[in-house]
Amino acid sequence: MATIKDIAKRAGVAPSVVSRALNHKYGVKKSTRKLILKIAEELDYYPNAAARSLVTRKGQTIGIFMADISQPYFSQIIKGMEFAANQMGYTLLFSNSFESLDHREVFKKMVESGRADGLIIVGSNNKDKNFIPFLIKREVPFVLVERNFSDPRVHCIWVDNVEGGYLATKYLIEKGHRRIGHISGNLDYQVSLERLEGYKRALAEYQIPFSEELVAAGKFLVQDGYLAMKELLNYKPQCTAVFVANDSMAYGALQALHESGIKVPDEIAVVGYDDLEFSTLTNPSLTTVRQPRYEMGLKSVETLINILQSKTDGSIMKMCLKPELIRRFSA
Amino acid sequence: MATIKDIAKRAGVAPSVVSRALNHKYGVKKSTRKLILKIAEELDYYPNAAARSLVTRKGQTIGIFMADISQPYFSQIIKGMEFAANQMGYTLLFSNSFESLDHREVFKKMVESGRADGLIIVGSNNKDKNFIPFLIKREVPFVLVERNFSDPRVHCIWVDNVEGGYLATKYLIEKGHRRIGHISGNLDYQVSLERLEGYKRALAEYQIPFSEELVAAGKFLVQDGYLAMKELLNYKPQCTAVFVANDSMAYGALQALHESGIKVPDEIAVVGYDDLEFSTLTNPSLTTVRQPRYEMGLKSVETLINILQSKTDGSIMKMCLKPELIRRFSA
DNA sequence: TTGAAAGCGCTACCAG
DNA sequence: CTGGTAGCGCTTTCAA
Numbered sequence A, B: 001m002a003t004i005k006d007i008a009k010r011a012g013v014a015p016s017v018v019s020r021a022l023n024h025k026y027g028v029k030k031s032t033r034k035l036i037l038k039i040a041e042e043l044d045y046y047p048n049a050a051a052r053s054l055v056t057r058k059g060q061t062i063g064i065f066m067a068d069i070s071q072p073y074f075s076q077i078i079k080g081m082e083f084a085a086n087q088m089g090y091t092l093l094f095s096n097s098f099e100s101l102d103h104r105e106v107f108k109k110m111v112e113s114g115r116a117d118g119l120i121i122v123g124s125n126n127k128d129k130n131f132i133p134f135l136i137k138r139e140v141p142f143v144l145v146e147r148n149f150s151d152p153r154v155h156c157i158w159v160d161n162v163e164g165g166y167l168a169t170k171y172l173i174e175k176g177h178r179r180i181g182h183i184s185g186n187l188d189y190q191v192s193l194e195r196l197e198g199y200k201r202a203l204a205e206y207q208i209p210f211s212e213e214l215v216a217a218g219k220f221l222v223q224d225g226y227l228a229m230k231e232l233l234n235y236k237p238q239c240t241a242v243f244v245a246n247d248s249m250a251y252g253a254l255q256a257l258h259e260s261g262i263k264v265p266d267e268i269a270v271v272g273y274d275d276l277e278f279s280t281l282t283n284p285s286l287t288t289v290r291q292p293r294y295e296m297g298l299k300s301v302e303t304l305i306n307i308l309q310s311k312t313d314g315s316i317m318k319m320c321l322k323p324e325l326i327r328r329f330s331a
Numbered sequence C: 001t002t003g004a005a006a007g008c009g010c011t012a013c014c015a016g
Numbered sequence D: 001c002t003g004g005t006a007g008c009g010c011t012t013t014c015a016a
Helices: A004-011 A015-022 A030-042 A049-056 A072-087 A103-112 A131-138 A161-174 A190-205 A222-234 A247-259 A293-308 B004-011 B015-022 B030-042 B049-056 B072-087 B103-112 B131-138 B161-174 B190-205 B222-234 B247-259 B293-308
Strands: A061-065 A091-095 A118-122 A142-145 A155-159 A180-184 A215-217 A241-244 A269-274 A287-290 A318-321 A324-326 B061-065 B091-095 B118-122 B142-145 B155-159 B180-184 B215-217 B241-244 B269-274 B287-290 B318-321 B324-326
Touching (some): A004 A030, A049 B049, A061 A103, A061 A293, A072 A118, A072 B072, A091 A103, A103 A131, A118 A293, A142 A293, A155 A161, A161 A190, A161 A269, A161 A287, A161 A324, A180 A190, A180 A222, A180 A247, A215 A222, A222 A241, A222 A247, A241 A247, A293 A318, B004 B015, B004 B030, B072 B293, B103 B131, B142 B293, B155 B161, B161 B190, B161 B269, B161 B324, B180 B222, B180 B247, B215 B222, B222 B241, B222 B247, B241 B247, B293 B318
Parallel strands (some): A061 A091, A061 A118, A142 A155, A269 A287, B061 B118, B118 B142, B142 B155, B155 B318, B180 B241, B269 B287
């Protein structure tokens, strides 16, 4: 592996000159730079990341903390992140299954080791309540995705969940439904509460009384949606529509309905939330609320890199993206 | 950030002693080690990865090259990899969308920069034919996943696709089907050819003549399965079953069948390949061939780490895993 | 515009 | 068992 010294020797200059030439900095004669570039090419030179990062204390690397890379929900977020990172010459370092690991340990491995220059934290369901304050105190540059953290020093990008719940429910109401059930997510999570609030807001707007028994709680898994739907079917008079807090649970609900021989959307209409790739493939295809996931990923990385490169005026990014209703055939 | 020197100063020893104590090496008095460990704890010391990797020339990091992290197909492979890596104290560095990038450039960024100690390459559809030979010449430790590369120096882990195709087809035959269609993947890919071969082998075993017109080719996408199924429906006499080379295309096929009002499995039985998570949710749920994806990911990382740590006897791993037929309700 | 030298944090070597 | 020192490959500073 060729080093900067090898190039320097061949070119008959000092290593420092080579460094400057390679980093496109001023202070190198045009002809010398040309020579150096040529030799670097010949020697197939590529800079050693560790050496560089040791002195600059930056590795052009962003640590990503998220619950589970493998969930389809995250795929578009990752894609957006990757796009932005590639554009700006950064590398992404994933800490998968972040939920189940000790946050402080992951932090050490990522940040204290010097591997990551900054962090992006996806999701709101952190078990360590003091983790965000901890990050602030440590003065680590970081951006929160899918979470609006109230501290004014924290950069946040999230989607308006209240609006999403509102859109879904309003759509059902305008289709003529009056008895609308809701399958919520885990009520410990902020997002679940917000989508529920949107649901209530729409009902209120149309003077439809909110009824506790029309709300069944799940934990975002397919199976939960299945069980919750069964539960809702027990209440009479039966609802004619249901707004489900995420697509996975909506798949479960669709299964339950199919099993019970209930026709969708004729007898019961279903609206999901997320717009996963599979939602075009269910039977019937799922009407749902799309979150701009790709954009969230993209923006989060862009924002963080701007901070890392001090290209910001110090203002804090609080970015609330808007959800969009996607009409298909389940409602 | 505390360094090894800070600890040394406080403990009244040399930095080298601290290094040895922290790395659990011999040559440190028990009491000294204890003291050092205590101080390290107090100072919240964590080693700098760049500094260490600069001198050891190892970063405990594995580079993963794959087509697209975000495809559900890869999720289980990644999980297996993560598990093994965590166990052994290694970090995974992903190069997503490897297919569309310049392989040599990714290589530089990963290996020549010193970021990754070794590589795992997932998938067989590399556009750069000479990439594997290039890796061999460079003497980079690497493992191939989902590909049996004939060179005896290359470690490979793959699933027996011929067997998989055979299992699927044989199952249909034993259910009484005689006119069985096949929707293949892109015939440029080795896996497609192999699954097709398994299909032919099963037919031959039962003396069912192979018919070219019963094979329609797709490119592994949902839409391809949809179109291929429509195509197969044009041929009379209609087939009574179809073996589809991956689950995504099977979803498309199911859609086409549903649209045409053809009952599955009564009129046409469908078998897929991969056993994606969603395959339990289709209507009817999909009978398919499961690949041990988690295990592949796990084994690939284990193998590579063993190589990196010279824990092998130099023998080359050629590991062929067996697929398994998962019976559900589409066939 | 160039060069010499210091030093980032760590490990490895060798002498004590 | 311990300590001093060199040096990994690079950037940065300061002097020429």
